[in-house]
Amino acid sequence: MASVEFLSGNEAVAQAVRLARPRVIAAYPITPQTTVVERLSEIVEAGELDAQFVHVESEHSALALLMGSAAMGARTFTATSSQGLLYMAECLYYASGGRWPLVMMNANRALALPWNIYGDQSDSLALISSGWIQAYAEDAQEALDMIIQAYAVAEDIEVRTPVLVNLDGFVLTHTYEAVSVPDQLEVDRFLPPPDLPEGYPGTFSMSKPQSLAITAGPGDYTVFKYQQHAAVMHSAAVIRSVGEKFHQHFGRGATGLIEGYRSEDAEFILITLGSVSGTVRQAIDELRRQGVAVGMLRLRYLRPFPTEELVEYLYSSTRTRHVQNIGVLEKDISFGHQGSVSLEVKSALYEYASRQGGAAVPVLNFVAGLGGQDISGEDVQNIFLELASSVNAANQSQQTLSAPGFSDVRFLGLEPFREENQHQDAA
Amino acid sequence: MKKPEEVSNPPCHLRPFKRSTSLAIWPNSPQADSGHLAFSNKDWRNMWPQIEWQACNSCSLCLLFCPEGAISWNANRLPIVQEDWCKGCGLCARECPKNLIAMIPQTHR
Amino acid sequence: MKKISIKMLPDDEYFVGHKGCGGCGGSLILRWTLKALGERCHIVIPAGCMSAIGFIYPQMALGVNAMIAPFAATGAVLSGIAAVIRAKGLTDIPVVGFAGDGATADIGLQSLSGALDRREKIIYICYDNEAYMNTGIQRSSATPQGARTTTSPSGQTAFAGSKKDLLRIAAAHGIPYAATASVGHPADFLRKLDRARQIDGPSFLHVFAPCPTGWGCATDATTELGRSVVTTGLWPLLEWDHGKIRINQAPHSFAPLATYLAPQARFRGLEANQIEALAAERDRTWVALRAWERETTNSVLA
Structure with missing residues (x-):
């Protein structure tokens, strides 16, 4: 049974991540993202989520690390904001080009200079062409729902594109509201298992070793990039069908883009x-x-x-x-x-x-x-x-x-x- | 044309490759099977290591020091150079303790 | 686990058909590494020569699971792989990073530091060709004093700093195992690789890897330079093992520096007094090394 809890946007995201059972979580602190990863580290230490919580020395490393985990076939999570998102910009393009189904939460925050820790959308919009699916939540409930759906969308075999779920800094990340938190069994029925199947593109294989993240010359490069574009275009239909399935399972949520x-x-x-x-x-x-x-x-x-x-x-x-x-x-x-x-x-x-x-x-x-x-x-x-x-x-x-x-x-x-x-x- | 298993030791070996013109069978992501070699490097060299087998005691140093992995054993455990991969750098000749390898001019162009 | 040694190396080749230059020291070390660690090895190679020559679609020169990492992120990608191996309880999968000196001493130092600090079970190998060779021989913080590169064209600007001491940087993280090695001493390298793979935690190997193209030496000089750099005392063979530093080869007297410098165009133009300065720097390094050895050998903590 779902329970209703009084949660901030960040805490709703942490609950959604717990329910999605990622194998690896790596994150670097930045205001106003911090409470997501604080909650997640508590959840992991309490044994409520069987995941590796990895402390990294930068946002760039956080996302790079998760590409390594995804190449091993694992579901992952990270969260960032603002300067941190820009610092990992290289890895955003790398992850989408490598077609790894990562899910990341971004606390929308202004960019320096001048320094400012409060909310605006300059950070994620600066990276709108990075190849990630970009979602924007209105409230904590939608944030929770979007995170769960993000895994289903990202890991869809035709999509294989990372998803960035955006929450307005402070206004949404730190504001408390009543949120319906689904039961683990319900989410397990909704999402595929957290380990990508053997042979899933972008993963290593013991039976047939793979070279990943390779180089492609001018002609070949275009074809890989066209494929990536076609996958993101196609993801619109998948987002809608995942939204409809979510509505059937949980009885709520918008289904359109x-x-x-x-x-x-x-x-x-x-x-x-x-x-x-x-x-x-x-x-x-x-x-x-x-x-x-x-x-x-x-x-x-x-x-x-x-x-x-x-x-x-x-x-x-x-x-x-x-x-x-x-x-x-x-x-x-x-x-x-x-x-x-x-x-x-x-x-x-x-x-x-x-x-x-x-x-x-x-x-x-x-x-x-x-x-x-x-x-x-x-x-x-x-x-x-x-x-x-x-x-x-x-x-x-x-x-x-x-x-x-x-x-x-x-x-x-x-x-x-x-x-x-x-x-x-x-x- | 030599058979693939003769030009290189597995798992890396030269296999026929034809670039797809169909998106349906294009790689699903920028990845490929490890060790799948599509092109020979034979036109890279201008020198070729000629090995004097008679006095060779199969010490294996020429195999060890080849940066290309281009030297392997024949059935009599004597070193043979694979023409697809040798770049003619001469390290095998330099390392042969009995000086049995001579670098001679050769190109494949 | 079978011991790794020259005699035990299998016939299988895991690095063939690459687009490296003739006589490339880095590719020789990579070939040995993969032969020794075998088919279960997962290797991460950042942007640089080895990734540029090994993974150009459709020519896949590595025969194991392999991945190019962002330039600055070898350590992080290794951690990501190691985390899943831990999570899934997998065993006997060597996780190896193979990065050049720029990707290690410069842009990737932070990420390496993070991975060492996390005590990941990884083997990080830095093949050191002492400059940014893939981009065309630009100076890195591993370029030795006096060496010409395309961004230190006279060799004089490369006197600015002495080569970063990666072994001490790695050891300062308190990791279990770190060592230097050279392409001129394969038995020593393979013994250290064997030790590294048995360590339950991070290990770091810093391996001397001549680049004939960038150094202006003959393509068959690679291994000989790998020996003369040791006999001249410029590249001490060292092992940091659980808090103790060991000098593997301590020559009674050093071979003349010219035996190492003369075959390389990058050192051409060095004045006699500059060569004397290099020798003096080397001597200071050895005094410090011997002191370090005494200190750690006598340490009650070790």
Whole structure:
């Protein structure tokens, strides 16, 4: 029987890992990831999980070590954050290229400089092209569920791609909520055994020794890379079917790569990801009471990017209203351009529009929550009001400040720095 | 054309290889069977070790010091050089305690 | 477990068809290692010459389970393999790292330190050709004083530091077994490899491995240099075994340095006073070594 426990996001992840029975756990401490591995070391020392808990001297070594374990056919786990994720960047590409089914949790945290230990999504978005499946949890329950599902997705023989499960630093990793923790037997029935079968690609063999992580010249390299791309594209279908199976087993959880909220008849849609979605839901409910047709699309996965699902949500023939304006709310900026998620969304919409003919729905980019900046319900309502007021009137930003030359990127929290306010300082 | 078991000792040996043009039978990950050799190195050398068998006492030092693993025993336990792998470095000649190996010019181009 | 020795080496070859240069010392040591440890061996090789010449699809020159590690991560990947061997209760699987001097003394030192600290049951072999040969002979922290490389073209800049002392670094971790060896002394190397595989914990072998391409010597000079480096006293054969250091060969007098230096283009251009400086440095090293031997032999802790 499942039990309901009061857990932080990190503790929910630790429980999920315990239930998934990895053989090897290796991790290096970094705020705000630490409590995951603290709990796991306790769980291992208490004998509740039969795993090797390996202390490593860096994040780079943590991930490299787990590639060695995966090559031996073992299920593994690690967790990191921010600078740590960047420090292991080489190994992220190595692991996905080697097609090892690793699962890693990342506590989304700002990147130095300036130093900042609080949450934003710059770290994982910097590595969006690293070949890992990227999932973003909204709450502790989804974090637990995503970790368990991540093993099923990663180890699927057609996928064999590592999965990064992201939790917003502090806001999700350290916030406590009631979480339903499944029984070990239920998870054992849901997941394959923790040892990869003999002959599984990317593993050694005593009967037929293997050379792994090999070199490939220009022509061959392309084929290996195409295969990798095809596997990540295919993983979308596997994520959905694993989600459906999870729903059947445990009676909860979204099954798509995108989750909509009051979006079917919304004229103004905010696309976002992670824990801020809860705040967005509340703002939507409030504005709906005032008669504004607003809704949300929450991106649960950024890789594979759910282009088809996004188009289906935005342009479905069953929609009762056309979408007038789209906002993308994200805790990240790709300097010199715009937010990374905004780029993803626009790319998908452009492809759709260019195939269908006609103009794409306008997309405004809201960069907020950098370095742990609070995003209030009022902030989100203002974003929706701006989406509603900017129909047919480009660049009328009154609420947020645009970077020079990039009129559709709005930074939250720069209001006091607007030119018209500055003379007040001088006075 | 020599048989594979004559050109090298297992587990490393030269086997026929044809690059696949089908994704269906492309390797599942960047890996391959260990010891599967697809190409000979015979066109690397410009010298060849000629071994004087008559006085050879099978001391095995030429086998030991070959960086290529290119020297093996024949049926009479005399050293033979595998032409697929010898690079003509001359270490066998240098190490032969009886000076029975002469490096002579030879190329395969 | 059969004892490893030259006579006991099997006919089987586990490293053939590689793309190493003629006379490559590193590939000779790798070939011996695999012959000695056999088919159950799992070997991890980081970016560098041995990985570049051994695993180019579709030519797989190693006959055992083998894997290329990220340059900086040999120790970590070895740990990952060792952890699963422990978890599954497997026995008699030698886990071997085979890394060059750059991958050991420079970029991989941290990862090696971690693996040694964790007391993993691994054999870590550093084949030392004293520069970054795979990228084209650039200076590493194992490049000896006075040696020319493409990033120390006069040889003078390589006087900046003396070669990192990997044996002492390994021994300072308190590991059970560490040793130096040379491609010129295969019996000594194989005896040490045999000792290493019987150690229940990490062992570290630092093996002298000439590179004819990078050193500017004849392709058949590899083994002779592997002997003259020992007789000149530049590469002491040493064994650290459970807290005691043993000098395996202590020559009464050293052969002239020129017997080792002259066949190598990388040392051409050394002035007489610089050669004297190298000799003085060598002598200081030996004084320290003998003191270390006395100290550890008399130690009550040993």
